[in-house]
Amino acid sequence: MMSMERIIRSGERIALAHYHLDPEQWEAMLTAPGRALSLLSCWADEQRVYVLFLDGDCPLMASTPVEDRRYLAPSSRFPAAEWGERVAYDLWGVEAMSACGDGRPALDDGFWETTWPLSSRPGPGGQAMPLPAGRSRLRAETTGLSGPLELSFDVLRGAVQGLSVDAGLAHRGVLQRMVGLSPEEALPLVARMTAGGFVAHPMAFCRAVAQARGLQPGPGTRDAWMILLEIERISVHLFDMARTARAVDAGLLATHCEHAREAIAAACAEQGVPRRLTDVITCEGVRSGLEIVPLAHAVLEVMYSRMAQLRELQSVFAPRLKGLAVLAPAQAREFAVGGLVGRASGRSLDVRRREVGMRLDALRATGSSDGDAAARDALRLTEIRDSLALIKRILGSIGMDDDEPAPEATQEGIGAAEGARGDVWYWVRLKNGKIESVHARDPAVSLLPVLHRVLQGEAPERLSAGLKSLALAPSGVAM
Amino acid sequence: MTAFQTMGPLSVLHAFLNVSRWRVSADKGMSVRPDTINLYVLETGGCEGCAMEVESLCGSAFALEQYGFARVTDPADADWLLVTGPMGRACVQMLERVWNAMPAGKSLVAVGACAVDGGMFGPNYATLGGLKALTPVRRAIPGCPPSPQDILVGLQRLAER
Numbered sequence: 001m002m003s004m005e006r007i008i009r010s011g012e013r014i015a016l017a018h019y020h021l022d023p024e025q026w027e028a029m030l031t032a033p034g035r036a037l038s039l040l041s042c043w044a045d046e047q048r049v050y051v052l053f054l055d056g057d058c059p060l061m062a063s064t065p066v067e068d069r070r071y072l073a074p075s076s077r078f079p080a081a082e083w084g085e086r087v088a089y090d091l092w093g094v095e096a097m098s099a100c101g102d103g104r105p106a107l108d109d110g111f112w113e114t115t116w117p118l119s120s121r122p123g124p125g126g127q128a129m130p131l132p133a134g135r136s137r138l139r140a141e142t143t144g145l146s147g148p149l150e151l152s153f154d155v156l157r158g159a160v161q162g163l164s165v166d167a168g169l170a171h172r173g174v175l176q177r178m179v180g181l182s183p184e185e186a187l188p189l190v191a192r193m194t195a196g197g198f199v200a201h202p203m204a205f206c207r208a209v210a211q212a213r214g215l216q217p218g219p220g221t222r223d224a225w226m227i228l229l230e231i232e233r234i235s236v237h238l239f240d241m242a243r244t245a246r247a248v249d250a251g252l253l254a255t256h257c258e259h260a261r262e263a264i265a266a267a268c269a270e271q272g273v274p275r276r277l278t279d280v281i282t283c284e285g286v287r288s289g290l291e292i293v294p295l296a297h298a299v300l301e302v303m304y305s306r307m308a309q310l311r312e313l314q315s316v317f318a319p320r321l322k323g324l325a326v327l328a329p330a331q332a333r334e335f336a337v338g339g340l341v342g343r344a345s346g347r348s349l350d351v352r353r354r355e356v357g358m359r360l361d362a363l364r365a366t367g368s369s370d371g372d373a374a375a376r377d378a379l380r381l382t383e384i385r386d387s388l389a390l391i392k393r394i395l396g397s398i399g400m401d402d403d404e405p406a407p408e409a410t411q412e413g414i415g416a417a418e419g420a421r422g423d424v425w426y427w428v429r430l431k432n433g434k435i436e437s438v439h440a441r442d443p444a445v446s447l448l449p450v451l452h453r454v455l456q457g458e459a460p461e462r463l464s465a466g467l468k469s470l471a472l473a474p475s476g477v478a479m
Numbered sequence: 480m481t482a483f484q485t486m487g488p489l490s491v492l493h494a495f496l497n498v499s500r501w502r503v504s505a506d507k508g509m510s511v512r513p514d515t516i517n518l519y520v521l522e523t524g525g526c527e528g529c530a531m532e533v534e535s536l537c538g539s540a541f542a543l544e545q546y547g548f549a550r551v552t553d554p555a556d557a558d559w560l561l562v563t564g565p566m567g568r569a570c571v572q573m574l575e576r577v578w579n580a581m582p583a584g585k586s587l588v589a590v591g592a593c594a595v596d597g598g599m600f601g602p603n604y605a606t607l608g609g610l611k612a613l614t615p616v617r618r619a620i621p622g623c624p625p626s627p628q629d630i631l632v633g634l635q636r637l638a639e640r
């Protein structure tokens with residue numbers, strides 16, 4: 001019997017890591033014995049259904065045709081694929097057979113102008129369904145998150161049970177807006193995918209585009225991108241720490257995080273760079289006029305003087321976050337939760353470690369297996385320390401050559417970036433220089449299938465603090 | 480220098496005293512309002528960039544209250560509704576719910592390009608394309624995203640009208 005990876009690789013290779021499978025091979029992949037690959041994302045349109053895996057630390061992708069608007073559900077093997085299947089149904093009206101889960105809408109709760117809006121046969125808009133009687137709600141405007149997301153749940157003896165998530169409110173059809181544009185024309189949309197990834201999303205996208213075009217970003221671009229990504233990580237971690245701290249009345253820690261984040265923004269502005277690093281990544285490298293070395297030095301200077309105090313305050317207030325919103329290591333493994341949340345629950349995935357030119361010795365954070373809000377908060381600060389070390393190491397050898405050969409141009413590419421909130425992935429297919437098809441996977445999506453487990457048993461009034469600690473971004477979930 | 484270099488005797492008190500040293504404030508020339516305008520913030524499906532900048536403005540790095548504004552978490556206490564994002568069709572009920580809960584004399588302020596007309600997220604099957612699709616937008620603060628200072632200056636200008 002063949003392993004899952006070998007079944008995929010027995011298909012027709014049409015790009016660096018993408019294999020076309022026929023329906024028999026697809027079924028064999030989903031029923032292959034032995035260890036399953038880690039699923040990163042699942043998506044579909046009217047023509048094909050796709051799955052993106054991690055094989056070791058490399059991406060591996062498979063797809064098969066959608067026939068009669070149906071396909072065998074990847075969620076029959078990978079529960080985490082369910083979200084992508086539901087999104088595909090809402091957008092295209094294609095059905096996943098033998099899917100796990102209850103098939104509730106993912107994005108379209110009946111408010112859209114049309115049903116299956118991207119399909120060749122869209123229908124009239126639906127009707128919003130009322131909430132079943134007796135269920136409690138955390139309304140979208142009261143979650144304390146920066147974007148709209150609604151929770152419904154039962155309360156049993158003061159504890160949350162049977163939680164479900166309505167994540168469709170933030171959907172704005174960004175990916176569909178990109179189709180038909182050149183990558184350069186689409187970049188401003190990518191650069192506003194989600195505010196926690198103003199650098200990470202464009203970076204992953206530009207890496208995918210470079211691969212599709214058979215280009216390898218040079219060492220100067222590579223290092224500038226790495227530094228910008230670390231500055232974003234520091235800033236977003238500070239934001240997430242501050243918001244979590246406020247949720248548990250740790251105002252002093254929040255205050256110091258907020259001041260540090262504003263000081264970084266001011267340092268950027270003083271260097272002539274947008275405060276939150278918006279629009280700094282381009283397909284060719286970085287925006288013209290951006291001087292990466294003085295920017296990096298300015299950020300190091302801002303942060304070094306603050307780190308000891310942040311660490312002290314974080315440890316003083318840590319007990320308030322103990323036991324809050326626990327993601328058990330087994331669940332993190334089962335649902336392939338990556339990013340900081342995964343690392344605080346015992347998973348070691350960090351896509352920076354596989355990057356060409358990465359100064360690996362700077363990445364010392366070992367994560368935790370406690371999986372609670374305290375573990376995530378402590379890890380955020382440790383990762384800030386590592387980011388500062390990494391920036392310093394890159395400055396010591398900036399532009400160091402690595403002789404990485406350019407990939408073959410196949411008009412398809414996969415790109416990744418380890419953003420502050422986790423691994424961001426893009427897949428693009430170009431035709432005549434324009435985007436023919438595109439998919440993005442934000443790390444927030446990997447939290448959806450575990451959210452009800454993580455928040456189960458919490459008191460309803462602690463839900464908001466739990467969500468803040470997970471740093472769930474509705475804009476990244478729904479796009 | 481290491482990131483966690485010790486700085487002598489550290490204490491929570493020391494951290495407390497440091498806060499005022501690091502406080503970022505808006506331009507000195509800005510006028511201070513005698514009465515407080517209460518702000519309720521609502522994000523309607525954008526990238527969250529504007530919402531996060533409003534959140535920064537409401538945090539401790541800015542002296543929002545000193546300029547006569549305060550953030551409230553109950554719409555019943557709010558004078559102004561600050562809307563960010565391109566107004567997803569699914570968000571209209573939420574907007575109505577919050578608007579109806581606000582007391583009379585309320586005002587609507589669009590913060591950021593999306594909130595005015597959708598910005599780069601114009602109307603489609605899921606998005607209305609900003610408040611403009613629902614009502615004339617008379618109060619707006621441009622930007623994508625506007626900085627906390629821009630938002631504060633914008634709020635002050637609107638308060639002076």
Ligand code: SF4
Pocket residue numbers: 192525526527528529530563564565590591592593594598599622623624625
């Ligand atoms: S105006 Fe710009 S920053 Fe603000 S929500 Fe829209 S895209 Fe994001």
